[in-house]
Amino acid sequence: MILEKIINKTIEDLNLRKQTISLEELELKIKEGSYKTKDVKSFLKSSKDEPIRIIAEVKKASPSKGIIKENFDPISIAKEYNDNGANAISVLTESHFFLGDLNYLKEIKKFTNIPLLRKDFIVDKYQIAEALVYGADFVLLIAKALNQDELNSLYSYARSLDLEVLVEIHDLEDLEKSLKCGADIIGINHRNLKTFEMDMTLCDKLIPLIPRDKIIVAESGVSDIEVIKRLHGIGADSFLIGEHFMRVPSIKNELLKFKNSWK
Numbered sequence: 001m002i003l004e005k006i007i008n009k010t011i012e013d014l015n016l017r018k019q020t021i022s023l024e025e026l027e028l029k030i031k032e033g034s035y036k037t038k039d040v041k042s043f044l045k046s047s048k049d050e051p052i053r054i055i056a057e058v059k060k061a062s063p064s065k066g067i068i069k070e071n072f073d074p075i076s077i078a079k080e081y082n083d084n085g086a087n088a089i090s091v092l093t094e095s096h097f098f099l100g101d102l103n104y105l106k107e108i109k110k111f112t113n114i115p116l117l118r119k120d121f122i123v124d125k126y127q128i129a130e131a132l133v134y135g136a137d138f139v140l141l142i143a144k145a146l147n148q149d150e151l152n153s154l155y156s157y158a159r160s161l162d163l164e165v166l167v168e169i170h171d172l173e174d175l176e177k178s179l180k181c182g183a184d185i186i187g188i189n190h191r192n193l194k195t196f197e198m199d200m201t202l203c204d205k206l207i208p209l210i211p212r213d214k215i216i217v218a219e220s221g222v223s224d225i226e227v228i229k230r231l232h233g234i235g236a237d238s239f240l241i242g243e244h245f246m247r248v249p250s251i252k253n254e255l256l257k258f259k260n261s262w263k
């Protein structure tokens with residue numbers, strides 16, 4: 001199963017990185033440094049002035065599609081996102097299956113004025129401390145990859161560092177877990193991470209069950225202005241879009257089109 005495979009590899013890598021710098025050392029760095037995070041919720045919550053919020057992803061490859069973007073330049077992609085109305089940038093940092101890199105976060109942080117998401121398979125506090133040190137403003141926690149205690153503990157740890165958390169769900173059981181851990185930002189991933197199957201009707205089933213004060217992010221498979229309009233109409237605040245932006249001739253045009261789709 002792909003999710004298990006990714007997580008096993010993640011843990012292997014993590015154990016290697018811990019030999020170079022320990023969690024205690026990372027935490028000391030955080031204590032002695034000045035790592036200020038942005039107010040992520042204000043960037044992701046739909047408002048009258050700006051109803052459609054976009055989290056644009058820097059994504060070279062994926063387990064379901066293989067290489068998505070040849071001649072991948074994460075810096076110029078992130079610049080285009082930052083300069084053309086994206087509300088946040090999702091930076092894939094997983095290196096084996098998505099060909100991401102933690103250093104992309106650090107580099108992208110230097111010139112962006114919108115929040116950065118560390119998009120990875122987080123199973124350990126260590127990755128959360130790393131996320132802050134490398135420049136993230138928020139982290140992804142995947143409900144399907146964690147039991148309730150793990151989710152609660154990683155969530156609290158992230159919040160204790162002032163990192164916001166996007167809790168990703170795919171079904172009712174995940175939704176219950178996300179609410180129990182106190183998530184304020186809930187991502188509904190249309191993609192089943194175990195089978196890669198897409199269910200673009202998932203928001204219709206899950207959004208009505210989510211308290212109205214939560215920020216809702218529709219994730220994966222979004223490439224169409226009609227889908228954005230429809231999902232916004234039923235309550236989605238933000239849209240996490242990766243592959244589509246990697247394939248279009250002009251990210252700028254596509255971002256503008258999506259952001260204005262409510263008009």
Ligand SMILES: O=C(O)c1ccccc1NCC(=O)[C@H](O)[C@H](O)COP(=O)(O)O
Pocket residue numbers: 002057059062063064065189191193219220221222240241242243244
């Ligand atoms: O993208 C995949 O194939 C994938 C496979 C297994 C686990 C996670 C996966 N993707 C992570 C994501 O959630 C997406 O990168 C993100 O939602 C953007 O999706 P898309 O717009 O479809 O690229």
